[in-house]
Amino acid sequence: MRSRVLVLGCFISLFLLVTSVFAQDPLSGTWSGDWGPGPGDRNPVTLSLKWDEKSLTGNVTGGENVGAPIPIQKGTFDPKSGKVHMEADTKNPRTGQTVHFVIEGKVDKGTMTGSWNHDNRNGDFKLTKK
Numbered sequence: 001m002r003s004r005v006l007v008l009g010c011f012i013s014l015f016l017l018v019t020s021v022f023a024q025d026p027l028s029g030t031w032s033g034d035w036g037p038g039p040g041d042r043n044p045v046t047l048s049l050k051w052d053e054k055s056l057t058g059n060v061t062g063g064e065n066v067g068a069p070i071p072i073q074k075g076t077f078d079p080k081s082g083k084v085h086m087e088a089d090t091k092n093p094r095t096g097q098t099v100h101f102v103i104e105g106k107v108d109k110g111t112m113t114g115s116w117n118h119d120n121r122n123g124d125f126k127l128t129k130k
Helices: 002-021
Strands: 027-040 041-051 058-063 065-071 076-079 082-090 097-110 111-118 121-129
Touching: 027 065, 027 111, 058 076, 058 082, 065 082
Parallel strands: none
Antiparallel strands: 027 041, 027 121, 041 058, 058 065, 076 082, 082 097, 097 111, 111 121
């Protein structure tokens, strides 16, 4: 009886270890798609994200600053709801003023959708995990 409990305990521990090692991280990786204020005004964007189960970090590339990665300064992810929150600052190339982006989204089966805003502009985005 005691050996059965020990074997069952070992099996459950091994199963949990293997499951956690092979569990797919729903957020880390490269995401690409577009964002914009409407259907006729879209901008390509790529996100490189890393989620370590505590914090969300990464870079945004695209849009008005094509080629200049913008670091995510504040990032959170709730794996239960799939909700993502990101904030990033960049300089407007024309005025030199700081532009503060706030991005709210949701991850579902390899797709991230949501809204963004900066200054007095806002819109939506749709990204696919590569």
